[in-house]
Amino acid sequence: MTIPHITPTRDDALATLLDKAINNKTKPLGSLGVLETVAKQIGLIQKTAQVELAQPAILVFAADHGVVAEGISAYPQSVTWQMVENFLAKGAAINVFARQNDCALYIVDAGVNHEFGPRDGLLSRKIGPGTRNFAAEPAMTAEQCGAAIDAGMALVAELDGDVIGFGEMGIGNTTAAAALMHKLTGIPVAECVGAGTGLTADGILHKQHVIEAAVARHAGATEPLDVLATFGGFEIAMIAGAMLQAAERRMVLLIDGFIVTSALLVAARLQPAILDYCIFSHCSDxxxxxxxxxxxxxxxxxxxDLRLGEGTGSALALPLLHAAVNFLREMATFESAQVSEKSA
Structure with missing residues (x-):
């Protein structure tokens, strides 16, 4: 496993050119708000003022988690593979939203505790039948973690296009994400843990206690890759690898919800400049x-107030990226439209 080196997007000359192009459009300065920020960011990623978003894609990574044995989920582990079947049948929310936005959708078996066999539409990159229970032992070996990162990198290396979104499916993965968040940020576990698939207040407290005990058990895991192997999931590691490869290729990374953001947290601890390439689709519930x-x-x-996962937030935010790109490409300037600019 070789972690790609991510180059910062900073380019003062290009930034000035992009500011001028954005400000010369037929509108008051700053009146397109965040869309102007997004357009400039995409220009810096693509190293041009002639921005475009071709062949958008979302990768949904699915895997199971041994920590479900601790009773930290409102749903049984079997829901992971059942939802993968739903994805393949094109019946899930992410299928609907990707379809309506003309976005390619790829479903990846990163480590589901189920044998699907060869299936149309399923990319099998299974590292194992789910991770081990990190309440008792590390979720992955270092070798498994590295293999998952490599698999994510290889998947993105095969894709064309300018923008890639990330989604996930895995019963128990909010517990893994909360543990990663705590270990890599120092934020108290109680502020990292939530309801996941719908836990009660007592269930959330139990999940908190499980994570706190596991953190105490694995106190020696401090480096990002060690933390990922100890507390993460095959899908989280694979997403981190996919993100690193996408940023190296200067793609726009469209970040989904809590679990995907936890994968980015790991990637950012390895290569901080990856954040230059990230557009955050939404704040989940x-x-x-x-x-x-x-x-x-x-x-x-x-x-x-989304908390579904699957990459649904990324799919819903994609039209805003198209809007940012299209206004920069197609909107008239004051000069071309013969519109008077603001008086000094």
């Missing part, structure tokens, strides 16, 4: 996501 976004100094595009 999962407790802890706002704190995690704050830690990354991230501004989400949407607040829709």
């Amino acid at each position: 999962e407790s802890g996501h706002q704190r995690l976004l704050d830690n990354l100094h991230a501004r989400p595009l949407l607040r829709l």
Whole structure:
């Protein structure tokens, strides 16, 4: 496993050119708000003022988690593979939203505790039948964690296009994400843990206690890759690898909810410049996501109280990226439209 080196997007000359192009459009200065920020960011990522978003894609990574043995989920582990079947049948929310936005959708078996066999539409990159229970032992070996990162990198290396979104499916993965968040940010576990798939207040407290005990058990895991192997999931590690490869290729990374953001947290601890390539689709209703976004100094595009996962927030935010690109490409300037500019 070789972690890609991510180059910062900073380019003062190009930034000045983009500011001029944006400000010369037929509108008051700054009147398109965050869309102007997004357009400039995409220009810096693509190293041009002639921005475009071709062949958008969302990768949904699915895997199971051994920590479900601790009773930390309102749903049984079997829901993971059942939802993968739903994805393949094109019946899930992410299928609907990707379809309506003309976005390619790829479903990846990163480590589901189920044998699907060869299936149309399913990319099998299974590292194992789910991770081990991190309440008792590390979730992954270092070798498994590295293999998952490599698999995510290889998947993105095969894709064309300018923008890639990330989604996930895995019963128990909010517990893994909360543990990663705590270990890599130092934010108290109680502020990282939420309801996940719908836990009661007692269930949330139990999940908190499980994580706190596991953190005490694995106190020696402090480096990002060690933390990922100890507390993460195959899908989280694979997403981190996919993100690193996408940023190296100067793609726009469209970040979904809590679990995907926890994968980004790992990637950012390895290569901080990856954040230059990230557009944050939304702030989810999962407790802890706002704190995690704050830690990354991230501004989400949407607040829709989502907590579904699957990459749904990324799909819903995609039209805003198209709007940002299209106004920069197609909107008239004051000169071309013969519109008077603001008086000095």
